Amino acid sequence: MIVNGTTPVWVHPRFDAERHMAHPPEPDDVRRALEQHPDAKGMLLITPTDWGTCADIRGVAAVCHEHDVPLIVDEAWGAHLPFHAGLPTWGMDADADLVVTSVHKMGAAIEQSSVFHLQGNRVDPTVLAQREDLLATTSASSLVYASLDGWRRHMVEQGEALLGRTLDLARRARAEIAAIDGIEVYGDELVREGHAHEVDPFVLTLDVRALGITGYQASEILRDHHHVDLGAADTWRVGARLTHADDDESVDLLVRTLRSLVDDARRAETPPRVDFPSTEGLELETVMLxxxxxxxxxxxxxxxxxxxxxxxxxxxxxxxxxxxxxxxxxxxxxxxxxxxxxxxxxxxxxxxxxxxxxxxxxxxxxxx
Structure with missing residues (x-):
């Protein structure tokens, strides 16, 4: 999304019709939007997505800076990215001007622990601080600050080793899940022109269509029958995420539960049909602020x-x-x-x- 004066202008994502899945816009998409709206004040880019696909942040930043506007990255799911070279590129390392991160998601800080990362001179730090102050609580929690500091120190001192171990777990989990009939785990096949630029290996996006059930049904079955909660579900998919806190035992539990899902799905009700829109069907026209x-x-x-x-x-x-x-x-x-x-x-x-x-x-x- 770019902001033209006070009006948001949507830079539409790249849509994978085969998987009914949206990926972040590419640099050329941003360039066209900025050329069509020369008064734009900035660009907001969301990456990684909820399904783990990542944008070409460096390419988008270069386009934004050609037009002398800042790039703001909503990197809510990216708290882990700065701490291991085997992970997708962190926004600050890819020339973004401002990155906002929810550390309570892929980090170890407690709920509501979010941070700004700022560099360069396209965003005035004083203005940023004043605007944040308008929305922030006047009763800040010492627990939030302590957990943020603890997470940062933990990652600086041990992050590379912890996340390296998690990468090994993710590779094992992907291989074992891929061997389960009826469940497809998305991976590097999503990385190509018009789709994702990178994929977060910690995000296990599991397509369950071949089991004849929806992701909603799969999520409910796993919760009700096996007491396993997954992070996301939609019509076709469920999503699981690994973090530095996972180990062989938690991966074994996930794989074992997914194997059971194959039998559970045979007893599930036939799901109602969902009327998926065309690629253009969800590109609604903004007619008012x-x-x-x-x-x-x-x-x-x-x-x-x-x-x-x-x-x-x-x-x-x-x-x-x-x-x-x-x-x-x-x-x-x-x-x-x-x-x-x-x-x-x-x-x-x-x-x-x-x-x-x-x-x-x-x-x-x-x-x-």
């Missing part, structure tokens, strides 16, 4: 009546937590069909006013 739409006069209408109206809420399947509809976007039939059929198949949409998506919150028509 998100803030203006969110705070506008609104009404709750049936999902079908919402088609063609301007959304006044975020509608986000979770996990992985990527919005299908954002405030200010014009709602399409494709989006409604996808969300409603997805809910029927097990999709969770916790933050919408109506999690079942029978109705949607839209901007009230001026003539209403």
């Amino acid at each position: 998100p803030r203006e739409a969110f705070f506008a006069e609104v009404e709750q209408v049936s999902a079908q009546q919402a088609v063609g109206r301007v959304a006044a809420e975020m509608v986000t399947p979770y996990p992985p937590g990527v919005p299908v509809i954002a405030p200010g976007e014009r709602i399409t039939q494709d989006a409604v069909d996808y969300l409603r059929s997805g809910v029927a198949a097990g999709m969770l949409i916790p933050e919408a006013a109506d999690p079942q998506v029978d109705t949607l919150r839209v901007v009230r028509d001026s003539g209403a």
Whole structure:
């Protein structure tokens, strides 16, 4: 996403139609967006994605700097990246101007432990600090700061060895899971032009379509029958992540449980069909600023009546937590069909006013 004045302009991801999976935009995508919007103030890039695919940060940074705008990287899932050469490139090492990291995700700090990394002169540190201060709590937790400091010291002193061991575990896990009939583990085949630039080896993205079940069903089966929780699930996939805290025992448990899933899937109900949109079907048009739409006069209408109206809420399947509809976007039939059929198949949409998506919150028509 680039910001043109106060208006966000979406730089659409690269879409893998075979796997129904979005990858980060490439440098040429960013270049076209900046050329079309010469008043843009900056670029926000999300990498790694929830499924472990990574952008060409260095290439995107070079394009941004050609246009004299900063590159901000949302690297929520990348706390581990600076500490081992065998992992995808850390944003600060790839010339990003600002990197935001959630250390509680792939690091060992406690919940809500996030940090900024800043370099260069394209982002004023004083302005950044003042804007952060507007949103931060006035009752900061010493536990958060202590866990951040403890994690950083742990990684500086032992990170390379710990993460090297985790890389060995990931290679073993991938090989053993790949041998399970009906489960595909994504890997380096995703790395090619138009797809991912790199893949985080710690992210085990498992395609369960061949088992005849959805990722939602797989996640529920593993939780209910085997007491194993996975980090993400969608219509086709489940996701597991390894960290420096894992060991042979936890990998053995994961592999053993996935082998059991093959038999469990034979007894599962046939899942409802999900109406996947076309590649363009989720590229909704932004017709109002998100803030203006969110705070506008609104009404709750049936999902079908919402088609063609301007959304006044975020509608986000979770996990992985990527919005299908954002405030200010014009709602399409494709989006409604996808969300409603997805809910029927097990999709969770916790933050919408109506999690079942029978109705949607839209901007009230001026003539209403």
